[in-house]
Amino acid sequence: MPTYSEPRKQAIAVIESLRAGIPTRVSTRELPDLRESLIEQIAQDLRRLADGNPPPGRLLWGAYGQGKTHALTAVEHMALDEGFAVSRLSLSREVSCHHLFNFYGRVAIALRTPDSQIPGIQQALDRQEPGNLIDSPILNPGRYVHPLPAIVLEDYFYAAGEDRDLLYGDLMGTRLSMLELRRMHRLNRGETMPRFEENFRVAQHASAYFGLMADALVWCGYKGWVILIDEVELVGRLGRVSRLQAYRNLNWLLNWSKNMPYPIYTLGVVASSLRNDVWFSGAGAIEAKPTGRQARIDSVQIPALAAERGGPELALEMENFFKMAINSRQCPSIKLIRDSDLESLLERLRELHGVAYDWSAQLDVDSLRRKVKETGSQPIRTYIRAALEVLDMAYVYREAIDLQVDRLQEAALTEDESYFVPAADE
Incomplete structure (x- = not known):
């Protein structure tokens, strides 16, 4: 089995992720930011x-x-x-x-x-010492609109087996009944659950789960x-x-x-x-x-x-x-990519293809960009698909390939305007 250098393995990973249409963290790091x-x-x-x-x-x-x-x-x-x-x-x-x-x-x-x-x-929680919760804001009174999620997190560390998994599920949004939560609290901590000033209601107190999760992640x-x-x-x-x-x-x-x-x-x-x-x-x-x-x-x-x-x-x-x-400063519109930036992306793709398959990759970037553009407005993925096909065929046949880009054209690039007509009033 051949042994590849780390740069070659990384280049292969980038090319194959793009070929599959699933950009990875490696591919977004390796390709220029448009x-x-x-x-x-x-x-x-x-x-x-x-x-x-x-x-x-x-x-x-x-x-x-x-x-x-x-x-x-x-x-x-x-x-x-x-x-x-x-x-x-x-x-x-x-x-x-x-x-x-x-x-x-x-x-x-x-x-x-x-x-x-x-x-x-769950893996991150299981690496923590529950005694350290005292150093986080999670146990601060009034931190959340309702204290229930923080109690569920504490109970998670006292529980084992199925109870522990069920409590984790509650933390992830699969709610347990209050009867079940009280039973687990009493069983695992040997005390009754504190009385709340008001009952937990998902319509009023859902933000408590968001807050608890965010604080737990920082913890x-x-x-x-x-x-x-x-x-x-x-x-x-x-x-x-x-x-x-x-x-x-x-x-x-x-x-x-x-x-x-x-x-x-x-x-x-x-x-x-x-x-x-x-x-x-x-x-x-x-x-x-x-x-x-x-x-x-x-x-x-x-x-x-x-x-x-x-x-x-x-x-x-x-x-x-x-x-x-x-407000365009807070919520900007995504602008069309400039030709020069698109060419930089395709040129980097050519370099990575050469590293991945150990050959002197050849690609007429300007010609490819113009040919795809002539088919009409196309998303970036169409240019990437076209470049990869040209490079793959050139690698196999070791000669320049004239790609018929019309068959790469995406479906009509329009929204279904009627879809955005609001539904009838409730």
Whole structure:
């Protein structure tokens, strides 16, 4: 069996991950950053989070094919490399954020840490000495809107076997009944569970689980919890009342009211269709007097609904939410990649292919870029697929190949506009 050098093995790993369409932490490190200024903004945010000052999160806007998901992948890998725990998920008809505790269960099971390939936090918890909890904010009275999650974490360290696994499941969002939690507390700690001023209710107290998880991650040695949300535009499919609740939850997770007490940073990517068709009707939507079509857009009707259901304070919170969302400094649009940057990416791909397969890789980068571009607007992955196919064939036949790029063309790069028409009012 041949023995490869470390650079060659790494180059093979990069090429094969790109061939499979699954970018890895190695591939994002080895390929040039096509949106350096944007990633640097987020890197500054993460430095603030690591310093104990959770910054406001961001939404990144972009049309289909402009690299929203790729940008999220780059941030995910950067955060893991910098020592943060990361949860990444996509919204869908089944996964939304209008029910905060259900959403917590989704982000908790998706949690990744820099030093483990196993999702979740159990391995990290099992390395800790429970006596050290006293040095963390986890046991501070009033730290969470309800003390139950902190008690569950304490009980986890006293339990063994199936009870321990069930308590871990509760910490990850699979709730146990209060009857079962009291039984485990009494069995494993020899005392009755403390009486609470009010019963735990998921609709009111879900943020306690988010806070407990974020604090537990820092206690385990990570710098904070980064939550990455893809396809935020699917919030637009909820009914009006559910959209209001989803926006409230997003506002809290994004720390746009500047009241996030936990080491959490949230970044979402959103199709421009949501901004143009559901949230706003032009840049002046918030200031304009609502009439006709404009009265039905969310930046107008949701604050009005908030005023009806929660009063002027909630209405102001929602107005601020939409103003932040349209603020280009806080929520920038992902711009199209410049030709020069795209050529740098393809040139680096050529170099890595040569290292991976130990040959003098040849690729006419400018010609390939122009040929793909002639087929119409294409996402970056199409250029990568085209480059890899040309390089693979040139490697096999040892001669320049004229690729027929039309068969690499992606499906029509348009959103289903009707999909973003909000569902009927609830």
